[in-house]
Structure formats: structure tokens, C-alpha cells
Amino acid sequence: MLTSVPIILLLFAISVLLAMGLLKWRWRRLSSLECRVMLSGGGTGGHVNPALAIAEGIRKREPDARFCYLGVRGKAEAVIVRRAGYPLHFVSSTGFPGLRPSFRTIRFFIKLAVGILQSSFLLLWFCPRWVVATGGYVSAPVIIAALIFRTLGIAHTRIFLHEQNSIPGQMNGLLGRWVDRVLLTFPQTLSFFPRNGSVVGYPIRHSIVQKSRDEAASNLAFRIPEGRWVVFAFGGSQGARTINRAVVDALRHLLPYRERLFIIHGTGLAQSEKYDPAADTEGRLKRVLSAEERVLLEGFYYRQDYFHNIADVYSVSDLIVCRSGAGSLNEISSLGKPALLIPKANLPGDHQVMNARAMKHGGAAEVLFEDTVLEEGQVLETLQGHVLADRILRLMNDPGRLSDMEGRSRQFLRRRANERILSELFQDNSYNNGLGAHGLPFKPLMTNHGLLQALSAAYARSPSSYDPLDVVEDEDDLVYYRHRAAGLLTHEAWQDRNVGVKLIGYTHYHEKTPALLHMLADRTPASRLRRLFGGDFKEVGFIRRNIVQAIQVMKLYDPEIEGHLLVAAGDPYFEVRSQVCQAFAFFGSRVFERETVFQTVLKGLEDDCFEVSVEGARAIGEIGMDHRALEILLLLRENHYWQVRDAGLRAIHRLLERGVVPPTDSLTAEIGSFILTATDFRPHFSIKESYKVVQTSCRERLKDGKPLCEDVPLLTEASARKR
């Protein structure tokens, strides 16, 4: 019995090796015999269309090529690929939820494992020469399976990955390290794949051809009067609520220019129950504009839900207002049109923002960001009409800038992406491949926490000369960060709102102050359970404290803010009270109703919590106007906490400095009655000081480039004497 075990094992090993050899032989034979291509990618049309475009290109070159498309059931590829007539197989996969241990993570790994197994069988059966993936989580299992086979030595295949956006998706970013080539759309993305990246552009199926203006205009269903400057605003095939509403709102601001402008508005097709673009736009138009104004729209504004001949519309336009999906940007760039981009906020990896940024850095576009607001309990993204109108008018009146944008737009993305990709696939240099493109420097956006850390550190270094632009550097980025911070205020979790409040303060987003003040005064109670443990309101203590601090950081002060601060001085949470006193001390000279504020600070001085008393004393030092302040401060002489006594003494010093009270002999006698014994002291390590002296002198000399042998005592004379 026992002797048969090694024999069985041996037989098993031999059969495995044989099977592997057989599979390898079959794969090699099939893949060299004909051009077999496995395609994958999907989730949205933006991932599927490039894959089909590549397939079409291959078919043109190798008419006998065989294709096999892997997708996920129920997604965009199920419709589009079927219609295009490629054999379609479904595998299981799902979006990556992050590595945090949760039920969804487990589900993800199970689905992925099943998907890998399914793709393995399909790969073994199909034996492709190339695996071409266009991203999205859909293509993850097949890439992983192909990589495994390649490692085992069975697969005789090359793996390509096409990335449409400027910032790679999570899956692409990870798997892109091991595939043969990552085909990129944006030159900025090259910094993610320095080894195997190649900038090829965005493959399109039916290229959009530039037509002459007259020819295009004659194809249109509507007439554009002569000599108009044409704006084409659209939000993709499904429409974008933000853009539709903003365009309608902008109309009344643009009406005065109706002799010079013409606006084409693509509202989008209704595809979900939640939002019907045409009806919503119609309704809003009626609400925003009066009947007379609507009459004026004739010959100035044209609206249609979907343009089948979008190339014609592009050709007659002078400015495109749209989302910044990779597909749209590619179309705009291939025609060389200047664009005003409104990236969709709150997307994974902020990829629309990154795309828009990339195009803006290329000088081909301007960017407007949408606000995230809470309206009737619903999170909405909005863009104000006058902002949009203002930007459009500014561009209209700046032809120099426009023509510059036009030229840069033309150069922004690589053209002839199909040829470049085929050249990469066939490895025949049939077209100058993308390797020659040098990547543009890519500066990633900071995360909310990273940004907060950087900004608060800068503020801590020098509060007086603090400017968020010094940290962020790019003005548009700062604007985006502001919008993102404001978006955080709509979140359910207080931790996010808290970060939002801090960021609004540090990015100096002054326009959001009313929202902050509203939150400060909000008295919606927290849940019963939280109140049981000492919570109070929905806007938790930290948020209220940080709002007061944010106001201080923004250096904003007006009677309304003062009113809110006076109310907040009675807050149930001690840190808020102490922060309010601190704010009064900070704004000292700018206080309006001195007496009311003085009385409020006085109450703070008598607070149960010593922290508030300390700040209250400081505030009195800053805002005290007569000898009443001095008398009150002298009362602190026997306070239990030495910090309060200390703050009292310092406040008296401030009063003297500010000339509120004159220095008198009686004052000297009175401050002598302060209890000066303290329970705390500051230790003093001589050796650490000596070390610092040497260190700084070394650094200074290094900076000045002076020789180090100068005969200067390392210790200053004063510190030497102390020893």
C-alpha cells in the first residue's frame, strides 16, 4: 500500500507536466496560426468603445482575426459589444472596495477568484495571441489569469492595457506593473508607468473629422445666424444635471449679448428614472426666465436632447462646455477646440478632475468646479449660472487667449491612436510608436488629510503671513480643493464634516462662511445614545470649535460673525467657549460692540473650566478699555490654577502695553500679591542648549559658505556667563 504512494505521485506529476506541455503546444500553435485577440474592459461605455476601436483596427489589418470579448453581465459591454457583433463571454468581477476588512472586501475577493477561474478556462480554450484590456475592474480577472499562465510558462501571449484617464484606476495602477505594455492617453500618466508605458492617445471607432464651418452648418437641423460666436454645451449622452441647470441659469446673464452669441445645448437622453434631462431643463427654463425673455431666446439658443451628427456641431462651435471624461477630451482635442471643462466631482480617484487639470496644464482648457451642496436632504452638485456666464463672456472677449487654446488643444492629445496601438501590438514600427513622447510632469492631487496636514503646518509656522497658495501653488487646484472641502460638509459622518470645516478655514474659502456660521448655530440634537454618553448636537463639539478656529484662520470679522461668536460663548462644550475667547483676543482691536463682548469674556473668566478662564484673561488683556479690566484681572491673584494667574499677569502686561492703564506704584504693589508659587516649571538642560548653539552656528556657516575656522566663541557671551 505504502509503496504505491510515490508511484501515484510520480504518475500524477508526469501527467501534470504532460498536460502543461500539451496546453503550451496548443497555445503556441493556435496563437501563431491565426491572429487571436482577447478583449476585455467595460463597466461604462468609456471603457468599451476604445476596446472596440482597437478591435476594428486589428480587423482592418488582419481580416481573419478572431476575437473574444470578456465582460461583466449587465454592464455597458453587454449591449455595445453584442451590437458590434463580437463573441461575448461573461466573467464575474466587482469594483475594488479597499483593503479594509469588511463584508464587501470578502465578496470582492470571492468574485475576483471566481472571475480568474472563469477567465483561465476561457484563456486556455481561446489561446489568444494578445490580451488587450481597456481597464475598469472588468478586465482585472483576465489580466491576472493571463499573468499566472505566463508565469507558469503555458501562455504564449502578450498583455496590453489601455488607460483612458490621466490617473490610472486602482486595478490598472496595480496590474500595469506586470503587463507587457501600458498604452496611455495622457502624457502625464507616463510617470506612473515609466518602464512599460507608452503614450498612444485615445482610440476612436469612427473618427470625428474636421469639417469646414459652412459645410457643417448646412448639415445642421437649425440655422446659426452669420457672425455669431458659438458655444456648445453638453453633458454627455445621458446629460449632466449640473451643466444643464447651469446653462439655463446662465442664459439670463447672456441674453444681453444675444446679437453676438449663439448657444447650442445638448441636454442628454433620459436613461434613469431619477433624472429626465429634457423635462427638467424645460421646467427650469420656465421658472428662471419670464415669457418675454423666452421669446428672445429664438435665434440665440438651440436645445436638443441628443446630436447624432455631433461632429458637425463641434465643427461650428467656438467653445465647448462639457464634462472632462477621457472620450470627450479626445474628441475636443482631435478637432482642436478650446474647452471650458466642468469635471464631475466625487468620482473614484477624482479622475475627471485630473483629466481637466491635465488639459488645463496643457493650456487647452479652462476649468470650473461644481459645488456639492445639501438641498432638501439631498446631496446635489451645482454650478452657479452667473459664474458660467461670466467665464463664457470673458473667453468670448479674449480672442488671443482663444486662439492660443485652440492651438494647444490640437497638440494636447496624441492623434492617430489606432495606428500607434497597432504598431505596438504588431511590434512592427508601422507607425512611430508612443515611446518617443516624453511625459509631462504629473503632480498628484493631495488627499484631504494630506492637504490638511500641509496647510495646518504652514499656518502653524507663521499665522500672520499664511497664504494657502504658498502650499498649493496652483490656483486652480486651490479652487478645486475649496470645492472639495465644501463638499465634505454634506457628509453624514461628522468626522468628514469636521475635516471640511478645517479645510474651508485653511483654504480661505470665504464664500462658505455663512454655511459655517449656520453649522455653528445649529442645535439639532445628536442621537439619544450619544447624548447619554455626553454628546450634545449633530454638529459635534469638535466641529463647533473648529468653526470658530476657521473664522480665526480666515481672519474674517464682521458684526454678524461677532453675533454668532457671542452666542457660541455660551456653548455647552468647554473647548468651544475657550476657542471663542481666543478668537476675541485674536480680533481684539476689531471688536464692534466692545461692552457686550467684554461682558461675555468676563463670563468666560468665571468659567468652571480653567482652560476657558485662561483664554478669557488673555482676551481681557486685548479688549479691555478701562481700569475695570485691571480690577478684574487683579482678582485672579489667588486663583487655584497657576496658568490662570499667569494669564492674568500677562493680560495686565498687555493693558500696560496698550496704554489702557498707567503704570503706578500701587499697581506694582498689587501684582506683588499674586501667588507666584506654581506646580509646574520648565527644566533646563544645559547640554541640549550647547548642542543647539553648535548646530545652528554650523548651519548658518554652511548656508553662508563661510570657512569654518573663524575664531568665534560657540556660546554667546550671556550663556557662557550663566554657566
Add this chain to the structure above:
Amino acid sequence: MIYEICNLLIPISDSFSFCRLVNYITFRSIMAALTAVIFIFLFSKPFILYMHRRSLLDQARDTGIRSAFDKSGTPTMGGVLIIGAVLSSMAIWGNWHNPFLVASMAGMLWFGLLGFWDDLSKVRRRSGDRGLSERTKLLLQGFFAAAFAWVCVGPFGPMGPEMASKLYIPFYKYPLFDMGPFFYGVFIFLFVIFVSNAVNITDGLDGLAITPSLFVMAVLGIFAYVEGNRIYSSYLYYPFLRNAGELTIFGAAFVGAGLGFLWYNAYPAQIFMGDTGSLAIGGTMAVVSVLLKQEMLFPLLGGLFLVEALSSQIQDKIGVQWLGRRIFFRAPLHHDLQYKGIAETKVVIRLWILSGILALIALATLKLR
């Protein structure tokens, strides 16, 4: 070692009769304490120097207290000294056939190594906040705690099966009730994890963790002496735990090592015990009190550790992370006191006094039952 040698020598000749001394727990205890102190005095200076040279120094950590001076740059991992002293002292004077001693030693070493790893990764990554992740730490602590709980209630329990899962409380002569092996095991599991972390949290100021743990180990040593002695235990109505007397020696060695360490750790500290020390001390205290069936005495005896851990957890988990407000000014307790304007030295000494009082009260439960 000496214990074994002497017991080999005694039957050989009458001239070795003085070796009988090693059978007295009191004698071995005193010798163990002295050995540990001498060990620390001998090795501390070279150890501190070595740590400086290898720059295994404490990394600054953001506590929110505006500290009077910068403590980063003090060598850490002083726990290695404590563990080394106890280990060598017990190697000389201990009876290693005793399951009580082996269990306590295992606890000390496991937690010590865990802390050592944590310290090392903090030093490597140059950040006081980036040691082992909380989850890894808890997992490794939990691993030992689970194994220990199983040993206690399982077939190899040093307390004997009839006592294993009974719960004793202070001020009451008889076991409160039998929790059953499963629930008692879970209880021990949680207890060990809690106590080891409590000491870790307490270890925030110079000399703050070591002295209270001296008190705790001394009192536990006395309890071990009583419970391991048939006469005293029956006189004071304690359950008689055969062999538990060995823990007196262990406790004494610990007190010796702690005293020696305090010599260098007293304000301003020349060396910190680090997680190596605090986790090891916590683990040891937990294991010893469970072995002596005094786990319910610990909240009183080590009340300081309890308050420190609770204040820290309440502040962090309930206050800052859930309610969005501070419940105490600062946490744990010693930082709160510092924040209120009490100097570090004063905070430390006041907390020593409190823990001393608690130890006395705990000692009183010997008779007050």
C-alpha cells in the same frame, strides 16, 4: 541553577547542610532580588551607551501636551534590562520545574518580545506613532492570552482542576461562584490583554510605570507566599495553591529589577523601558494575578493602571472618535494632570503615592475578609 545544585549536594554530605537554605522561599527571594539589582547595576551603563551608539533612541510622539522639553533622543528598550535581570536571577535561584514560574516567565518573555519588535519598528521608521499596528499587537497579545487561558482551565492548569474556574473576589473568603471553564477562559483572555495594555498606556512619564508595578509585584509576591504556604493559607482562609510560593521569588526578582531600573529611569530619565518593558511588565502582572486567583484584586491593587487605561480608552474611543468632543482635558490621566499645570515630577510622585496607598489597601485584604 543554584537551587538544583544545592538539592543535589545536600544528600552527598553533611558538610553541605547549609545548602538547605535554598529550600526557604524567603532566602531565595532576597537573593533573587539582590541578584536582579546587581545585574541591572552591572549592565545598565554599557547598555545605555550601546543604545546611544546604535541610536536606538526614543522617537517623538505627538501627545498634544506642550512638553517642557523634548524627550526624544533618550534611549529606549530598557525593558530588555528588566527582563534580562529577572531572567538571569530566576535562572540562578528559580526552580524551573515549577509550573507557576514557567507560566509567568512565558508571559513575560512573550510580551517582552512583542514589545521589543514594536520598539524596533518605531526606531526603524523614525516615528513614535508608527510601530506595529494596533491590530497586529492585539492579535499577538490575544494569541498568548488565549493559550494561557487554555492552560489555566485546561488539563495542565497549575491551580488544579477543582479551583481552576472559580472566581475569588477581595474581602470575601469563599469563591464567589464557578464561572465554568469557557467563561472563565474568556475572562482571563480579556484580562490579560487589558492589563498588558494598561501598563503600556501608563508608561508615559519618567518612572511612572515602574514604581507602581513594583508595588503590585511586591503585594502579589506576598499573596503568593501566603497562598503557597499550607499553614498561612489555612489561617487566612485562602485556597492553598501548591507550588505558588515560587512566585514570591519571581516577584522579589521583579522588585529588585524594578528598583535597579528606577535608578536610571527616575526623572530626568537616562533610559526608557519602552514597549519592551511596559508590555512585559503588564503581561507578567496579568499572568501572576491570574495564577494566584487574585484577578479581581487587580482593579484595586493596580487601580492606577486601570484608571489610566480607562481614561485613555474613554477619551479616544468614546469621546474623540465617536462623540466628537473631549471628555477629559487630555488623556490618559497623567497627561490630564500635566495639562492642568502640574509638573511631570510632581505628577509622577503623586501617582506613586496613590498607587502605594492602593497597594496597602490591597494588602489589607489579606486579613480583612
